[in-house]
Each structure stands twice: as C-alpha cells, then as structure tokens.
Amino acid sequence: MAESMKDKVAIVGMGCSKFGERWDAGHADLVIEAAYEAYEDAGVEPKDIDAAWYGTIGNLGISGIITSSPMTGAGLAAPLKLQYKPVTHVENACGTGEDALRNAAFSLAAKAYDLVLVVGVEKLKDAGFGGLGELGLYCNPVYMGGITAPGYYALAATRYFRKYGIAPQDGKRMLAMVSVKSHHNGARNPKAHLRREVTVEQVMNAPIISWPLGLFDCCGVTDGAAAAILCRAEDAKHYRDDYMLIKGLGLSIGPGQGSIRTDYDYTFWDETYYASREAYAQAGINNPRKELDLVENHDCFSISELIACESLGICERGHAREDIESGAWTQEGEIPINLSGGLKSFGHPIGASGCRESYEIYKQFQGKAEDSSRQLKNPRMGMVHNQGGGPGMFMCAVCVYGLPQ
Amino acid sequence: MPVGITSYGAYIPIYRLSTQTLTQVWGGFAAPGEKAVANWDEDSLTMAVEAIIDCLNGMDRELVDGLYFATTTPAYREKQSASIMAKVVDLHRDIVTMDIANSLRGGSIAMKAALDAINAGSAKNFLVAAADCRVPAPDSTFEQLFGDGAAALLLGDADIAVEIEGSHTIFSDFIDTWRREEDRYIQAWEDRFIIEEGYLAHLVEAISGLFKKYNVTPKDFAKAVFYAYDSRRHAEIARRLGFDLKTQVQDPLLSAIGHTGTASALMMLVAALEEAKPGDRILFANYGDGADTFILRVTDQIEKVRDRRGIKRHLASKMMAPNYGKYLHFRNLMEWLPVRQPPKYAALTVSWRDRDWILSCRGYKCKHCGNIIFPPQRVCSYCQAKDDFEEVKLSDKKGTLFTYSLDNLGVTVDPPSVYAIVDLEGGGRFATILTDRDPEKITPDMRVELTFRNFHEGQNIHNYFWKCRPIRA
Numbered sequence: 001m002a003e004s005m006k007d008k009v010a011i012v013g014m015g016c017s018k019f020g021e022r023w024d025a026g027h028a029d030l031v032i033e034a035a036y037e038a039y040e041d042a043g044v045e046p047k048d049i050d051a052a053w054y055g056t057i058g059n060l061g062i063s064g065i066i067t068s069s070p071m072t073g074a075g076l077a078a079p080l081k082l083q084y085k086p087v088t089h090v091e092n093a094c095g096t097g098e099d100a101l102r103n104a105a106f107s108l109a110a111k112a113y114d115l116v117l118v119v120g121v122e123k124l125k126d127a128g129f130g131g132l133g134e135l136g137l138y139c140n141p142v143y144m145g146g147i148t149a150p151g152y153y154a155l156a157a158t159r160y161f162r163k164y165g166i167a168p169q170d171g172k173r174m175l176a177m178v179s180v181k182s183h184h185n186g187a188r189n190p191k192a193h194l195r196r197e198v199t200v201e202q203v204m205n206a207p208i209i210s211w212p213l214g215l216f217d218c219c220g221v222t223d224g225a226a227a228a229i230l231c232r233a234e235d236a237k238h239y240r241d242d243y244m245l246i247k248g249l250g251l252s253i254g255p256g257q258g259s260i261r262t263d264y265d266y267t268f269w270d271e272t273y274y275a276s277r278e279a280y281a282q283a284g285i286n287n288p289r290k291e292l293d294l295v296e297n298h299d300c301f302s303i304s305e306l307i308a309c310e311s312l313g314i315c316e317r318g319h320a321r322e323d324i325e326s327g328a329w330t331q332e333g334e335i336p337i338n339l340s341g342g343l344k345s346f347g348h349p350i351g352a353s354g355c356r357e358s359y360e361i362y363k364q365f366q367g368k369a370e371d372s373s374r375q376l377k378n379p380r381m382g383m384v385h386n387q388g389g390g391p392g393m394f395m396c397a398v399c400v401y402g403l404p405q
Numbered sequence: 406m407p408v409g410i411t412s413y414g415a416y417i418p419i420y421r422l423s424t425q426t427l428t429q430v431w432g433g434f435a436a437p438g439e440k441a442v443a444n445w446d447e448d449s450l451t452m453a454v455e456a457i458i459d460c461l462n463g464m465d466r467e468l469v470d471g472l473y474f475a476t477t478t479p480a481y482r483e484k485q486s487a488s489i490m491a492k493v494v495d496l497h498r499d500i501v502t503m504d505i506a507n508s509l510r511g512g513s514i515a516m517k518a519a520l521d522a523i524n525a526g527s528a529k530n531f532l533v534a535a536a537d538c539r540v541p542a543p544d545s546t547f548e549q550l551f552g553d554g555a556a557a558l559l560l561g562d563a564d565i566a567v568e569i570e571g572s573h574t575i576f577s578d579f580i581d582t583w584r585r586e587e588d589r590y591i592q593a594w595e596d597r598f599i600i601e602e603g604y605l606a607h608l609v610e611a612i613s614g615l616f617k618k619y620n621v622t623p624k625d626f627a628k629a630v631f632y633a634y635d636s637r638r639h640a641e642i643a644r645r646l647g648f649d650l651k652t653q654v655q656d657p658l659l660s661a662i663g664h665t666g667t668a669s670a671l672m673m674l675v676a677a678l679e680e681a682k683p684g685d686r687i688l689f690a691n692y693g694d695g696a697d698t699f700i701l702r703v704t705d706q707i708e709k710v711r712d713r714r715g716i717k718r719h720l721a722s723k724m725m726a727p728n729y730g731k732y733l734h735f736r737n738l739m740e741w742l743p744v745r746q747p748p749k750y751a752a753l754t755v756s757w758r759d760r761d762w763i764l765s766c767r768g769y770k771c772k773h774c775g776n777i778i779f780p781p782q783r784v785c786s787y788c789q790a791k792d793d794f795e796e797v798k799l800s801d802k803k804g805t806l807f808t809y810s811l812d813n814l815g816v817t818v819d820p821p822s823v824y825a826i827v828d829l830e831g832g833g834r835f836a837t838i839l840t841d842r843d844p845e846k847i848t849p850d851m852r853v854e855l856t857f858r859n860f861h862e863g864q865n866i867h868n869y870f871w872k873c874r875p876i877r878a
C-alpha cells in the first residue's frame with residue numbers, strides 16, 4: 001500500500017550557480033558550478049553518487065524555446081564525468097526541476113540507491129532573441145499556435161480583472177506591486193539575475209509584452225543551474241545535522257481542457273490546487289498560511305503569483321489583492337512569498353527553477369541566506385511551488401519541506 | 406427550362422487604404438477615394454470563402470453540386486484552391502471543383518461553364534466564386550487602382566432569383582495587361598492602345614452582338630453592369646452604347662474598394678442585385694481575353710435572398726489602414742530583417758488528419774453529456790466518455806470573448822497578436838486569434854464571429870484555420 005513521503009528523504013547538500021545572462025558560461029559550466037557547490041556542501045565526492053536526475057527541457061522539437069542543453073543524461077554525465085552511473089532526464093516544462101527532485105526522492109524511498117544527485121539546468125541565452133520562443137503545447141500547426149508564455153498568462157490576468165471588477169489600470173497597479181516586491185527581494189540576493197529595485201510607476205509604464213503584462217510583469221530569461229544531493233532520512237546525519245526533510249510531495253497534470261471547457265475560468269489553477277493538497281495531506285498541513293514560514297511560488301509572471309497563492313490556499317479566491325496591498329507577503333509580513341526574488345527577479349532557467357526554489361528554503365532553514373538582511377528568524381516549514389504549461393493546461397509540482405524535529 | 410442565379414454574396418476586406426495615404430508617400434496626384442486591402446492573413450482563397458458563406462446564408466449547402474473558382478492570384482501556383490474552399494465550406498464530397506485562373510474574365514467564364522453544366526443536367530446547383538488580391542507595383546497607377554475583394558453566385562434551375570435570358574461571348578488574343586510566371590507585378594502596354602483597341606472596342610463589340618442576337622436596346626434594361634477599366638472609360642462605354650450614366654449604369658465601386666480584378670464585375674453585379682426589383686432586366690458584361698455578356702431578368706424570388714452582407718453592408722464596415730508601412734507589411738512588399746526565432750511549426754500530416762476541424766470547423770457533441778468539444782477529442786473533456794460523439798458545424802456560430810491578451814512577443818505580421826478565448830453560442834469554447842481588430846477597442850465579453858484565415862506560412866504552406874473577429878455590421 002502506498003505510503004506518505006513524509007520524513008523519508010532528506011536533502012543534505014545543495015548548490016546554485018549564479019543566475020543571469022551568463023555569456024561567460026555554457027551548459028557544462030552551469031552544471032559544474034551548481035553540482036560542485038552541492039558536493040562540497042554535503043561533504044561528498046562525485047564517486048559517492050549512485051544515480052542522478054537531470055532536469056532540463058532540452059531541445060523541444062515543436063516548441064520555439066531554444067535551450068542548449070543536451071537531451072540525454074549525458075547532460076550531467078559528460079560535464080561532471082560521472083562514470084557510467086544511471087542518469088535520468090526529466091522533462092516536465094517549467095516544473096521540471098521539482099519533478100526531477102520528486103523522482104529522485106522516490107528512488108531513495110524505494111531503496112534503489114543510497115545517495116543521489118539532482119541537477120536542474122537551462123542554458124537559454126544562446127538563442128539569439130529576447131524572451132522565450134512560441135510555445136508548442138498543442139503540437140498543432142494552427143491550434144493555439146504561436147502563443148507565447150506571456151500571451152498565455154495574460155489570458156488569466158485579463159479575466160482576473162474582469163471577474164473581480166478591477167479596472168485595467170488598477171489591475172496593472174496590483175500586478176506592479178507583486179513585481180516591486182520581487183525586485184526588492186531579488187536586489188538583495190547575490191545570486192539573483194535581476195538585482196535592481198523598481199517602482200510601481202516603472203512597472204506600470206514598462207513596454208507591453210502581452211497586455212496586460214508589461215516587461216516588469218515577466219520573469220527573467222535566465223541561464224542557471226541548481227543542484228541537490230539527497231539520501232534517505234535515516235542516513236542524513238552521516239552528512240550533516242541541519243539537513244532538510246521532504247514533508248510532502250504533490251504532482252498534478254491537468255487534462256488540458258481550459259481552452260475547451262466553458263466552465264474553466266482562467267482565474268484559478270486547478271493543478272496547483274490538487275498538487276498542493278496532496279503535499280499538504282502528506283505533510284499534515286491544515287492551514288498553509290499559518291503553518292508555512294515561507295513559500296517559493298512559481299511567479300513566472302506577476303499574475304501567476306497572485307493566482308497561485310489563491311490556488312495554494314494561502315489566501316481566499318479573489319483576495320490576493322488585499323494581501324499584496326497590505327504587505328502580507330513581504331519578508332516582514334505574515335507569510336513571505338518569494339523571498340529569494342522569485343522567478344521574477346532571481347530568474348527562470350526553466351529546468352532549474354524547482355531546484356533553485358528548494359535552494360532558497362534550504363538556505364533559509366540553515367540560517368545561511370546569502371546577505372544576512374534576507375534571513376528569516378527560525379523558519380521550520382517551507383513550500384516550493386513549481387509549474388509548467390499555461391492556464392488551462394498546467395503541470396504543477398509542489399513540495400513541502402521541514403526541519404528534522 | 407429556365408436557369409439562373411439563385412443566391413449571391415460578396416466580401417470586402419475590412420481594411421481600406423486612402424489614395425491620400427499613397428500620395429503622402431509618393432507625391433503626385435490621386436483622385437480622392439480609397440481601396441479595399443486584404444488583411445495580412447487574407448488571400449484570394451479566404452476572401453472567396455467569405456463570399457461563398459455570405460452567398461450560402463440560409464441555403465442548404467448539401468445541395469451544391471459543384472464549385473468553380475476564378476482568380477488570377479491563386480493561393481498556390483500548383484494546388485487547387487477550389488478543393489480547399491469546398492472542404493472549408495463543407496460541401497459534400499462527390500462534386501466537381503475547378504480553378505479558373507489567368508483571366509480577369511474568369512468569373513463570367515465560370516458562370517458560363519456552370520450554366521452549361523446545369524443546362525446539360527449534370528448539376529442542379531453550382532457555386533461560382535471570384536476573388537483577387539492583385540499586388541500592384543508600388544508608386545504606380547495600378548497601386549491607386551487595385552483593390553481586393555470577392556463575390557460568389559449560386560446558380561441553379563429552381564427558385565431562380567435572376568433568370569439568365571440570353572448570353573453572348575467572344576474571345577480575343579488581345580494583350581493589355583499581363584504577368585509572366587517570373588513577374589512579381591502586373592505589366593501593361595500603353596494605355597491609349599489598351600483602352601481604345603482593347604477595352605472599349607471589345608466590350609462594345611460583344612454587347613452590340615448581344616443586342617443584335619436578342620433584338621434588344623439599352624431602353625430594355627433597368628440597369629447595366631459592365632466591367633470597368635477605370636471610371637472615365639467605364640463612362641465612355643455607357644456613352645457609346647447609349648445608356649444613361651446616372652440612372653441606368655451600376656457604379657463600378659472604384660473609389661470605394663478599387664478594382665478587384667477577377668472579382669470586380671461580379672461584385673458590381675451583386676451591388677446591382679441588392680437594389681434590383683422583381684421584373685428588372687439587367688445587362689451584365691465582363692471583359693478580359695474577350696468578353697461575356699448576359700441578359701438577366703430579376704424575379705420575385707430576389708426578395709428571399711436579401712439577407713446578405715453583400716456589397717452594401719461590407720462597404721459600411723471598415724477600418725482605415727493607418728499608414729503605408731502597414732500596407733507594406735500586409736503585402737510583404739519589402740525585404741525585412743530575418744526572424745531570429747525558430748520557424749513556425751507546420752506539418753501536412755497533422756493538417757490532413759485534423760482537416761475536419763481545421764478546415765471544416767466541425768466540433769463534437771458528446772452523446773453522453775451533450776457538451777460541445779472543440780477541437781474534437783477522443784475522450785470527452787466533460788464526462789470522459791470515449792469515442793461517442795456526433796459532429797456539429799461551428800463555423801457559423803457567433804460567440805463572446807471570454808478573455809484575451811495582446812501579445813507583442815510572438816512573431817506576427819501585424820502585432821499585437823490577440824489571443825482570444827471565445828465561448829460560442831449554443832456551447833463550445835474556441836481558442837484562436839482575433840483579427841480585423843482595433844487593439845484599443847477590445848473588451849471582455851465583446852461579441853465575435855469566426856472567419857477563415859491564413860495563420861502562417863510555416864514550411865512554405867498556407868496554414869489556414871479559423872480566427873475570430875468583431876462582428877461586422
């Protein structure tokens with residue numbers, strides 16, 4: 001019979017490359033930066049690794065997204081010179097990183113291996129154009145053809161405004177407040193991509209990428225990698241005392257019917273709801289707003305953070321505006337959201353983001369947030385929300401992390 | 406057995422370019438006026454589809470036995486347009502389709518051929534469509550003159566709205582304008598020659614021949630509809646034949662939509678039929694490589710085919726092309742910087758497998774839960790019943806814009822791309838792109854209708870599908 005994943009798997013080492021437009025670094029450099037930091041952090045040698053999970057979206061045929069990451073597990077084995085170890089390539093769009101961690105955790109729970117490496121990585125900035133390319137989610141020459149990621153999420157923003165009776169300029173202001181918070185956090189995070197504070201006016205007046213989303217409503221297109229070393233919980237103390245435990249894992253894939261069913265309303269992520277409730281059930285969380293000390297939320301766009309928080313149950317539906325206006329999600333607020341700067345400001349190398357979000361929780365738990373002004377006081381429970389696709393056709397991976405008792 | 410026109414329709418693209426916009430760019434002089442220009446996602450095929458849909462309003466398309474399509478600007482040089490159009494308007498499979506290309510007179514040649522088929526008893530209802538999207542050389546007289554548009558006629562031997570009482574045809578090897586395989590733009594000989602010796606001489610000869618054959622005179626006609634080379638020479642024909650320009654002659658629409666090539670005379674005919682009264686006798690004459698002439702008589706049935714957008718309503722519904730640059734993009738008239746993004750995805754295998762919904766716009770209605778699904782799925786999105794659907798036609802449904810975005814990031818000829826989620830009346834959700842729009846005037850809940858367009862040219866294929874647009878008046 002299936003068992004909860006609570007307290008079965010621990011993360012004992014993590015690494016994260018500098019995020020940004022890394023003109024100096026190729027795929028291999030990013031992988032090495034993240035993996036060797038993780039080795040050192042865990043105090044292990046490359047030869048100690050039994051198996052690895054490689055999260056990258058790598059070379060999609062129909063999608064216009066260009067990434068220079070190899071397709072097979074050689075994307076890790078080759079740069080790291082892993083010697084004939086099993087390496088699995090996980091691809092699940094923008095939620096790839098967290099899903100790679102999840103599958104690695106299952107291998108440990110199944111006692112197939114003792115120590116495993118997960119690296120999420122994306123090298124996007126060899127593409128030659130700004131933004132990501134057009135998505136190919138429906139694999140059809142014309143149906144939803146040519147739609148971009150911001151074009152997709154903007155459908156949700158437009159409807160959100162309409163549903164809650166928010167005038168366009170007020171809606172833009174609400175979204176701008178999300179980005180101002182993200183940039184404020186990212187500006188103080190040394191490894192973040194976009195390290196500049198912005199004002200509400202700057203965000204509102206930025207060029208429109210996909211109305212109503214402007215440039216500062218969109219996350220960075222970023223090169224980067226993040227790595228984790230995992231073992232079973234009972235072995236964690238061999239490596240360190242301040243390890244991080246997986247408390248609950250959830251994954252939900254929507255049947256892609258938002259563009260088909262008239263009862264889908266674009267203002268709520270069902271996949272996020274189901275993935276988070278699965279994770280909460282395992283972790284024993286009843287009130288995420290009260291029980292979680294911080295949340296890394298997949299804010300690829302400003303509107304995503306708002307709707308994801310509603311779908312995660314951090315606030316009621318239609319009430320995200322009150323939270324962003326009251327400062328409830330700031331570092332000093334009731335529940336800090338995207339203290340790292342989020343995808344918005346820390347950056348979003350697609351396959352890396354889930355691991356990178358976990359890295360923020362891990363460092364906060366250990367009291368090692370880079371730049372001490374960012375450090376929370378004794379956080380004990382945190383959550384990573386990582387999703388891919390678009391409204392109406394999402395995948396969503398959620399992981400609740402906690403400290404050992 | 407009488408035969409004739411049983412229905413008619415037309416299409417004028419929503420964009421107009423004023424002659425003033427042209428003289429602002431090039432200098433010189435132009436008579437005030439404007440011409441209809443196809444949007445970047447339109448071509449002769451999509452415009453003809455629009456005219457056919459207008460023509461078939463309220464008609465049973467199951468009864469159509471054939472489709473002839475006349476154009477000098479076919480979507481493909483090799484690959485028939487009429488067969489694609491027949492699939493798009495969902496005609497039944499065992500009919501004849503044909504493109505009649507290379508002649509500006511193709512529309513009336515198609516009429517003659519269709520009438521012959523009906524008279525021979527091999528068909529009862531025949532569709533004839535004509536459309537052109539001719540690209541004039543920039544900074545030329547033709548640039549001021551040419552416009553884009555389409556017309557369609559349904560011909561048959563029952564419920565005739567306009568009876569064909571007689572016809573007379575001549576052919577001619579005369580060359581006035583031409584375009585070779587390797588020519589981008591239409592060329593012409595000196596206008597004094599092509600007008601005097603070509604247009605005026607041939608049309609007068611053919612119409613005079615018709616008058617003589619049927620022993621009629623201009624006094625026997627309520628209206629004369631004849632091909633126009635330009636306004637001045639159109640009036641000259643009326644003078645030479647003895648028609649009263651003010652009361653008897655159909656306006657050639659040149660200052661409103663321009664010269665629409667193969668579609669031009671048929672569009673004038675549709676405009677005349679919109680005003681025609683039962684009992685009216687109409688002269689219809691078309692020119693190009695010779696001339697076709699017809700004597701038409703309007704019947705009481707004309708009142709039953711009034712609900713058409715035709716010329717009048719399409720004329721009233723327009724948007725001005727804001728500048729010449731926009732027009733250059735619409736017609737791809739310059740060498741642009743190469744696009745850095747990957748090419749648009751296209752695959753003929755997918756387009757073929759999915760043709761019933763990509764072209765014919767058929768959705769599914771679930772026999773279990775009754776919900777409408779688009780595009781069709783094997784397993785119902787609502788109740789998960791498998792492979793238990795009936796097909797429903799969705800292209801004639803209007804809908805409401807549920808949500809949208811205005812995207813400047815994707816590669817498109819005319820940004821922003823307006824992604825639209827549309828809820829159709831009677832059920833079904835349609836995800837597509839909103840075209841023929843003013844980005845400033847889009848609101849949630851706005852009413853839209855579906856329109857057949859070219860999405861992109863990936864793999865050097867015209868990747869057609871249905872977009873939506875604000876409802877045209």
